[in-house]
Amino acid sequence: EAADKGGWSSFMAKEITEQPDAVGNTIRGRVVDGAVEIPELTELGDDRLREIDRIIIIACGTASYAGMIGAYAIEQWARIPVEVQLSHEFRYRDPILTDGTLLISVSQSGETMDTLMAVKYAIERGVTTVSVCNTQSATIPRESDAAVYTHAGPEVAVASTKAFVAQITALYLIGLHLGRVRGTLAADAQASAVAALDALPAQVAEAVDTHEQIAQLAHWMADTRSVLFLGRHVGYPTALEGALKLKEIAYIHAEGFAAGELKHGPIALIDHGQPVFVLVPSPRTAPVMHSKVVSNIQEIRARGARVIAIVEKGDTSVLPYADDVIRIPLTDTLFEPLLQVIPLQWFALELSTAKGLDVDQPRNLAKSVTVE
Ligand code: AGP
Numbered sequence: 001e002a003a004d005k006g007g008w009s010s011f012m013a014k015e016i017t018e019q020p021d022a023v024g025n026t027i028r029g030r031v032v033d034g035a036v037e038i039p040e041l042t043e044l045g046d047d048r049l050r051e052i053d054r055i056i057i058i059a060c061g062t063a064s065y066a067g068m069i070g071a072y073a074i075e076q077w078a079r080i081p082v083e084v085q086l087s088h089e090f091r092y093r094d095p096i097l098t099d100g101t102l103l104i105s106v107s108q109s110g111e112t113m114d115t116l117m118a119v120k121y122a123i124e125r126g127v128t129t130v131s132v133c134n135t136q137s138a139t140i141p142r143e144s145d146a147a148v149y150t151h152a153g154p155e156v157a158v159a160s161t162k163a164f165v166a167q168i169t170a171l172y173l174i175g176l177h178l179g180r181v182r183g184t185l186a187a188d189a190q191a192s193a194v195a196a197l198d199a200l201p202a203q204v205a206e207a208v209d210t211h212e213q214i215a216q217l218a219h220w221m222a223d224t225r226s227v228l229f230l231g232r233h234v235g236y237p238t239a240l241e242g243a244l245k246l247k248e249i250a251y252i253h254a255e256g257f258a259a260g261e262l263k264h265g266p267i268a269l270i271d272h273g274q275p276v277f278v279l280v281p282s283p284r285t286a287p288v289m290h291s292k293v294v295s296n297i298q299e300i301r302a303r304g305a306r307v308i309a310i311v312e313k314g315d316t317s318v319l320p321y322a323d324d325v326i327r328i329p330l331t332d333t334l335f336e337p338l339l340q341v342i343p344l345q346w347f348a349l350e351l352s353t354a355k356g357l358d359v360d361q362p363r364n365l366a367k368s369v370t371v372e
Helices: 011-017 019-027 046-050 061-078 087-093 113-124 139-143 162-182 187-208 211-220 235-250 259-264 287-302 333-354
Strands: 054-059 082-086 101-107 128-133 146-149 226-231 253-258 275-279 306-312 324-328
Touching: 011 019, 011 333, 019 162, 019 187, 046 162, 054 061, 054 087, 054 113, 061 082, 061 101, 061 162, 061 187, 061 235, 061 333, 082 087, 087 113, 101 113, 101 162, 113 128, 113 139, 128 139, 128 162, 139 146, 146 162, 162 187, 162 333, 187 324, 187 333, 211 324, 211 333, 226 235, 226 259, 226 287, 235 253, 235 275, 235 333, 253 259, 259 287, 275 287, 275 333, 287 306, 306 333, 324 333
Parallel strands: 054 082, 054 101, 101 128, 128 146, 226 253, 226 275, 275 306, 306 324
Antiparallel strands: none
């Protein structure tokens, strides 16, 4: 079994390090002459894709956070309203489904019963369904009209890591494909997104290299009982994912918040020494959001928080207020989650290890939830 782990102490550690390939393999073959072309979507017919007036993404857990992140990109590039619903909530709200609705399911296993039942519900109502899935020929992609596979390779650890970044990548490719077909994607936006995709595998590898720094941090924080995560825009679902990882494998109370929501309640939680990870947007590509998040950092610091800031390289604005600064490579705002999440994955893994827990097989959880 040690061999399967490629020399790492857990599958999760191995899978975190495989993320450059997970992203690269998901992109491979889907960018042709500077434009994104997904053959499985082309097969649905461009007319059908042009008629879409609403997208519903359904998923559970980590896949739902990938969906939330993907929603920002699809709306920006394809100008179609996107909502994200948890699979197990979807059917019970008597959802409004019309001819123009596209349902995109996101599932690593392709066997999650909640998601499968939601897909079947949509199919029965004549809705076009696309499956983003990591497992070839699993039930959900087989049932769907089209399957856009992620190529992360088999994910063994219960805590999803490489599937998550591959899911975001696939949803971005879908957004770029739809934007091109529908004529909503400007040439410069397409060029910069394709350049960001090109650079991604190497940048993900750099983010993986934060391991040692994070291991030190986790070592000092081994007794931590609660951790908060803050982000804005795509940083918000990234914060939710950071919190889920910590709950799942380190059994530590953790919550993710939209940074702007702090003043509406959660700031009352901030007490002396409370660790808070803050995902700081780029000051180059999102200056307004950046300055708002820096203000949030000042507010929580003034109330005693221990701030761990994840910033892009060269951003020194938080240095006076952060206890720890983790640096990630420069990319566009939309692509930041793919880099920012990696130190959060390492942090959960290292705290789990420090507590002597089974990183790959956390209590009460199964890799694939095949019951409703
Ligand atoms: C992620 O770390 C979790 N184990 C869990 O939230 C998972 O993402 C969820 O159960 C969905 O699984 P799926 O992608 O196989 O559908």
